[in-house]
Amino acid sequence: MEKIGFIGYGAMGSMIIRGILRSGVLKESEMIISTRSLNKLSDLQKSHPEIEIAQSNKTVAEKSQKIFLFIKTGQVKESLEEINDHTSVNTHIICIAAGLTIENIEKVFPGKISKVIPSLTSEVNEGISLVAHNLQVTPEDAEFVEKIFQSIGEVKIVNEKEFPIATNLTSSAPAFISFIIMKFTESALEHDIFTRKEAEEMVTETLYGTAKLLQEKDLTFEDVIRQVATKGGITEEGLKVLDQGLTPLFDELFASTLKKYEKVETQLDNEYEN
The missing domain is CATH 1.10.3730.10 (ProC C-terminal domain-like)
Structure with missing residues (x-):
């Protein structure tokens, strides 16, 4: 069964994943997660045993066409290069790396890309997640991303040039x-x-x-x-x-x-x- 992939389980990533699970927008059996320190996932695995824990990012890419990158900005290029040979023309990358433009991501991964800047207030299902998509993202792909983040707050679609000001008004x-x-x-x-x-x-x-x-x-x-x-x-x-x-x-x-x-x-x- 095709999975929804998640790479990274840091502070923001874990918050979003917990929110997704609380909302029920995805079933735990639909999700596969990898992170550098697998011990971070032990509590998640105990509370949600049907989530698949992957030993590598490559496994996530092989099993998923939609992949959320919940990693630091400085790790995005390396991670994309690592999984590139395991993606397809239908793979959709959803990235939350601040300061990283879609144009730069396209230099490493020339496919479907969505950029999302979430807010800490999503922890209590409030606030706004900023979302932008590249031209290869279909309306169905965009609807999926927006549905995920609407489950933990509000969503505002922005032009990528608007991110710096919009981030001050929301995420920061x-x-x-x-x-x-x-x-x-x-x-x-x-x-x-x-x-x-x-x-x-x-x-x-x-x-x-x-x-x-x-x-x-x-x-x-x-x-x-x-x-x-x-x-x-x-x-x-x-x-x-x-x-x-x-x-x-x-x-x-x-x-x-x-x-x-x-x-x-x-x-x-x-x-x-x-």
Whole structure:
């Protein structure tokens, strides 16, 4: 029986695989997995004994026409070269390597390629996975990929040129938001009123409630600001400070991350030329 292949079981890969199993979008008997450290798969094998554990990436390629690469960006070229002789014209590679363009992947594997940038928030079936396909991916192939990632959150189809900005808004955003909230909370702690645990609980519940309010009541950010900040009030005073400081800060954040993204892409361009 043809399988759905998975190569790699690191932090992001294991999260996605667990989400797929929770959702039931694939049966465990349909899945075959390989990873460099097979001991990482021992717990998975105990809880899902029908998943096939492959001893090599080549075995995954021989048994699968759809192969998810859940490996680090620096390992993609080597892995593709390893399995190339065991793929066919119908093989579809789905890769989650950040910074690696479809064009570069095509230099090693000239077949069907989808690029996906998932989000940590998929752990709780929320957030957005960014998806792009090359021209060889058929509508049926695209539907399969989108169905898999819709089982653990939302999917947004993007042009590959949009990945750098879109990644900041989705995949990287949980870290950015957490850092901002952490610093916000730490400033409150300087006044010695609440413990760290108390302050973090208050701001976390408020953050969750705000996101829920925006989504369930179909409010905009401006709607929330207008409803909370009365003219001449205390909240408005705080917003003035944020307005002065955050705009240049976020401009710098985007400039810095986009520059880093461009640098990574250039390095990978050179690597894939050889």
